[in-house]
Amino acid sequence: xxxxxxxxxxxxxxxxxxxxxxxxxxxxxxxxxxxxxxxxxxxxxxxxxxxxxxxxxxxxxxxxxxxxxxxxxxxxxxxxxxxxxxxxxxxxxxxxxxxxxxxxxxxxxxxxxxxxxxxxxxxxxxxxxxxxxxxxxxxxxxxxxxxxxxxxxxxxxxxxxxxxxxxxxxxxxxxxxxxxxxxxxxxxxxxxxxxxxxxxxxxxxxx
Amino acid sequence: xxxxxxxxxxxxxxxxxxxxxxxxxxxxxxxxxxxxxxxxxxxxxxxxxxxxxxxxxxxxxxxxxxxxxxxxxxxxxxxxxxxxxxxxxxxxxxxxxxxxxxxxxxxxxxxxxxxxxxxxxxxxxxxxxxxxxxxxxxxxxxxxxxxxxxxxxxxxxxxxxxxxxxxxxxxxxxxxxxxxxxxxxxxxxxxxxxxxxxxxxxxxxxx
Numbered sequence: 467x468x469x470x471x472x473x474x475x476x477x478x479x480x481x482x483x484x485x486x487x488x489x490x491x492x493x494x495x496x497x498x499x500x501x502x503x504x505x506x507x508x509x510x511x512x513x514x515x516x517x518x519x520x521x522x523x524x525x526x527x528x529x530x531x532x533x534x535x536x537x538x539x540x541x542x543x544x545x546x547x548x549x550x551x552x553x554x555x556x557x558x559x560x561x562x563x564x565x566x567x568x569x570x571x572x573x574x575x576x577x578x579x580x581x582x583x584x585x586x587x588x589x590x591x592x593x594x595x596x597x598x599x600x601x602x603x604x605x606x607x608x609x610x611x612x613x614x615x616x617x618x619x620x621x622x623x624x625x626x627x628x629x630x631x632x633x634x635x636x637x638x639x640x641x642x643x644x645x646x647x648x649x650x651x652x653x654x655x656x657x658x659x660x661x662x663x664x665x666x667x668x669x670x671x672x673x
Numbered sequence: 674x675x676x677x678x679x680x681x682x683x684x685x686x687x688x689x690x691x692x693x694x695x696x697x698x699x700x701x702x703x704x705x706x707x708x709x710x711x712x713x714x715x716x717x718x719x720x721x722x723x724x725x726x727x728x729x730x731x732x733x734x735x736x737x738x739x740x741x742x743x744x745x746x747x748x749x750x751x752x753x754x755x756x757x758x759x760x761x762x763x764x765x766x767x768x769x770x771x772x773x774x775x776x777x778x779x780x781x782x783x784x785x786x787x788x789x790x791x792x793x794x795x796x797x798x799x800x801x802x803x804x805x806x807x808x809x810x811x812x813x814x815x816x817x818x819x820x821x822x823x824x825x826x827x828x829x830x831x832x833x834x835x836x837x838x839x840x841x842x843x844x845x846x847x848x849x850x851x852x853x854x855x856x857x858x859x860x861x862x863x864x865x866x867x868x869x870x871x872x873x874x875x876x877x878x879x880x
Contacts, residue, residue, distance in 0.1 A: 477714065480849070487687040490718045491878045497720040506713070506724050511697045512692075513704040517713050533791050568850075589850060604709035614850030616826065623856045630877075636859040636866075637873035640689070643775075643796060643821030645810050645860030646853040648849040650832045652843040653852035666705065666844035670837075671698045671767075 467495040467629060468486060470528035470557060472498055473507040473518045473549070476540015481567040485622030491632045492636045500525050502550060510537030522553045527560035530625065534618070535588060536640055537673060538622075544573050551577040565610040565625060567618035571595060580609060587654040590664075602651030616653070619644065652657030671672050674702040674836060677735035679763060679777075680725045681757070683747015686820050688774040689723060691740055692829030699837045700781075703746040707732050709757060717744030718879055729760045734767035737832065741825070742776030742795060751780050758784040772817040772832065774825035778802060787816060795821030796862035823860070826851065834852045849860060 469489055471482050482499070486528050490497050501518035508515050533554065535541065544550050554577045558564045566574050571587040572594055574580050583606040584599040592598045603612045603621050612621035623644070627635035652663060674694055678689050689706070697704050708714050708725035715722050730795045740761065743750065751757050765771045773781050778794040779801055781787050790813040791806040801807045810819045812829050817827035830851070834842035859870060 471698055478694070479690045485687045485692040486721060486849070490716075490720050493877055493879045495879075497718070499721060509697075511704075513697050513726035514693060514706055516724070517724060519722070530699055555795060570792060578857040579703060602852070606677050614848075616853060619823065620854050620856060629857065632857070633870075633873055636857045637870040637878065639855060639857050639859045640862060640864075640870045641869065641874050641878060642820075642823050643860055643862065644823040644853075644855050646675070646823060646849050646851075646855065647796055647827050647835065648844050648853065649827060650839070650843045652846045653850055654852065657847075660847065663840075663844040663847045667848050670700055670843065672700045672702075 467492065467530070468528050469497045469530045469532065471499050471526055471532045472503040473499050473516055473535065474536060474540055474544050475508055475536070476510045476536040476543065477507060477516070477534050478568060479509045479514055479516060481534030484543050484616065484618030485565070485567060485628070487567060488619070488622035488626050488638050488642060491641060492626060492634065498525060504610060510519065512541055513617050516617065526556065528557050529561060530563045530565065531557050531561050533566040533570035533573050535567060539574060541569050543644050545576050557630050561608065562615055563608050563610055563625065563628070567621060568614045571611040574609070583607065583609055585609065585611040586613045587611065674699065674737070675735050676704045676737045676739065677732055678739045679741065680706055680708040680723055680753050681743060681747055682715055682742050683717045683743040683750065684714060684723070685743050685775060685822055686716045686721055686723060686742030688777065688825050691823065692774060692832065693831050693843050694824070695829035697754050699833060699841065700849060703873050705732060717747055720797070733763065735764050735801030736768060737770045737772065738764050738768050740773040740777035740780050742774060748776050748779060752783050754821060768815065770815050770817055770832065770835070774819050774828060775821045776825040778818040781816070789812065790816055792816065793817065793820045801829065814840060856880060
């Protein structure tokens with residue numbers, strides 16, 4: 467089970483690490499982090515680098531491709547880079563499953579892979595997908611796309627069940643002690659208070 | 674707001690990335706990943722390296738120290754390394770908050786920082802803490818300790834509220850779309866089926 471996770475400058479760390487953390491626990495899985503060039507890849511805030519052990523040239527196929535999202539600058543750079551979109555198409559042509567977290571679905575769409583398919587993305591990017599799905603994880607054919615950031619954990623566990631069976635996935639969920647207690651209950655963007663919170667995001671948070 | 678996250682060979686990536694992902698969104702925060710020596714630090718499965726931009730010599734103080742857990746080999750190495758336990762004590766003496774995720778609390782305890790205090794840890798390590806608390810996040814004085822792996826996300830958001838106020842923390846929870854849907858509902862170790870799942874963890878999952 468060859469799992470390939472794409473990295474790029476500006477990536478959101480939890481988008482990549484969320485599904486990795488469950489899928490790497492399957493004994494038969496091999497996970498490789500891949501970027502255009504091998505080496506440290508910085509997150510959007512610059513505080514963390516995840517290492518890409520491999521680069522595009524090294525990886526020509528995968529059983530499962532996972533595409534995380536990132537910050538606005540990182541998204542724009544990927545969307546404007548034909549070499550990255552080409553590589554995503556090449557790998558996708560070999561996969562049993564192609565998955566994305568957060569705005570990673572915008573890259574799959576730009577590569578022409580989501581045409582006519584329903585897909586999830588970060589709620590703030592939903593206008594950018596023609597067939598946006600509000601589901602936390604949307605499955606359309608071999609394309610498994612998830613909503614923003616933390617939704618990659620749910621995606622990863624669902625993929626664990628698909629790959630290794632439900633009992634193994636249940637055990638992985640237990641090993642990650644995934645019994646979440648969101649402290650504020652504000653993660654759902656359909657709340658009436660979302661507009662006020664978006665104002666705080668725009669005004670007060672780091673981009 | 675100087676946030677320092679400790680890394681070590683064998684670290685569990687989500688333990689470190691979970692709280693980082695929320696705390697880095699506070700505009701005034703600066704996050705530094707620190708290990709005994711600077712450079713790439715491998716997770717327990719070896720598939721991912723998180724970069725430590727700083728080493729112990731570089732960092733003598735912090736407002737918030739975060740200590741993640743790891744696999745058995747990694748835990749043993751840290752517990753047997755007096756230089757690491759010394760450094761944890763030195764930094765802790767300067768913090769407003771000292772926090773841990775998963776088995777990271779074992780390091781704080783070994784450094785003598787949790788004596789007489791209630792603390793959380795990964796449920797499978799609960800016998801290793803004299804004053805184990807089954808809460809997902811336990812606050813005892815300035816020590817904020819969380820349960821296993823994914824509990825670090827809840828810890829991070831609670832710390833965001835403590836540092837930047839509840840409204841900012843609510844906005845961060847929304848920006849991370851943290852409206853979790855655990856696929857199997859098996860993350861709580863008090864379930865009657867836990868013994869069977871532990872057998873699967875022991876027999877079938879990667880360590």
